[in-house]
Amino acid sequence: MTISIVATQYGEPADSLAAVQTPVPEPGPGEVVVRVTAAGVNPFDAKQVRGQVGNDPAKLPLRIGGEAAGVVHAAGTGTEVSPGDRVVVYPATGAFAEYVTAPAPNVHAIPDGLDDDSAAALLLxxxxxxxxxxxxxxxxxxxxxxxxxxxxxxxxxxxxxxxxxxxxxxxxxxxxxxxxxxxxxxxxxxxxxxxxxxxxxxxxxxxxxxxxxxxxxxxxxxxxxxxxxxxxxxxxxxxxxxxxxxxxxxTEESRRHRREAVPGLVADAAAGRIVIEIAGSYPLAETARALEAVSGPHPRGKYVVRP
Ligand SMILES: NC(=O)c1ccc[n+]([C@@H]2O[C@H](COP(=O)([O-])OP(=O)(O)OC[C@H]3O[C@@H](n4cnc5c(N)ncnc54)[C@H](OP(=O)(O)O)[C@@H]3O)[C@@H](O)[C@H]2O)c1
The missing domain is CATH 3.40.50.720 (NAD(P)-binding Rossmann-like Domain)
Known part of the structure; x- marks a missing residue:
């Protein structure tokens, strides 16, 4: 079994997040299952839990976390990664988890020179x-x-x-x-x-x-x-x-800008042209605290959640 953090209601993270246990996911065709080592924390995650970017009850329980770094656990047919590869998943759905499943185009190799925390916090x-x-x-x-x-x-x-x-x-x-x-x-x-x-x-x-x-x-x-x-x-x-x-x-233009930017960002971060500062890390069970930290004034840098 494996643990994921979900929002069971819209509200303050401390009142709204729960850890749920599910079987380790199996990849479908064109999908990759990644064992998460670090998930990037963004203000959007907190806004999502608070219902500030949509509060449809039908979407509960809501899987949260938009980006993660980790290691390929299993790769579905038609994918080009192998178990053991270091990868960053962006965009991700449900990255505050021990395992995340993503379509292959959202899974990008992490080059040497880029650590997992920085990769996890880079792309969004x-x-x-x-x-x-x-x-x-x-x-x-x-x-x-x-x-x-x-x-x-x-x-x-x-x-x-x-x-x-x-x-x-x-x-x-x-x-x-x-x-x-x-x-x-x-x-x-x-x-x-x-x-x-x-x-x-x-x-x-x-x-x-x-x-x-x-x-x-x-x-x-x-x-x-x-x-x-x-x-x-x-x-x-x-x-x-x-x-x-x-x-x-x-918009299609905005999505294209974002899609096209991924390889250059990964290369720039690996080469030190972009430096991602890490302000702190939280264990998965304390994801709510991470979301609270990123919501208000906070020290410079990104927070990551580590399973
Ligand atoms: N539309 C999108 O696609 C998208 C994507 C990502 C993020 N966002 C949004 O963009 C915002 C920034 O995200 P982020 O991840 O960069 O946040 P962040 O790392 O928390 O940075 C926020 C920055 O805002 C500065 N700041 C705070 N209050 C300010 C004020 N009154 N006037 C001027 N600067 C102020 C802070 O500077 P000091 O610490 O020096 O005070 C801090 O450096 C968030 O609202 C986020 O939800 C939108």
């Missing part, structure tokens, strides 16, 4: 960052303002935009400013007069905005700097009426 944030940059079409000529530049998504946006030659101004609390400088960005504190701080920091006018925060402050300041269609957000769902672009993998 990474493909989202890549989607933002591709949607904006950021080039070396841009002055890019990144809201939340030290967050999981924002740090990858920042690193890749700097690598593309763009000038990057990134917002964060003061404790993360040295980190942002290390990524090659000009840090700006979002607490206080953000418009004045960005104005003082920008060597030339801002030409594009990547928003990973979604606050009215972030969007209002951005709308004063660039046309609305030069603002791409992953969090300001309530501000689409302003003409900004919000991406979430729900």
């Amino acid at each position: 944030a990474g493909v989202t960052a890549a989607d933002i940059l591709a949607t904006l079409g950021v080039t070396g000529d841009d002055v890019l303002l990144v809201h939340g530049g030290a967050g999981a998504v924002g740090a990858i946006v920042t690193a890749r935009a700097v690598a593309a030659g763009a000038t990057v101004i990134a917002t964060a609390s003061a404790a993360n400013h040295d980190y942002l400088r290390g990524l090659g960005a000009i840090p700006v504190d979002y607490r206080g007069d953000l418009a004045a701080a960005v104005d003082a920091a920008a060597p030339t006018p801002v030409t594009a905005v990547a928003d990973t925060v979604g606050s009215d402050q972030a969007i209002d300041v951005s709308l004063a700097l660039v046309p609305a269609d030069r603002i791409v957000s992953i969090a300001a769902w309530g501000r689409t009426g302003d003409g900004i672009v919000v991406v979430g993998g729900s």
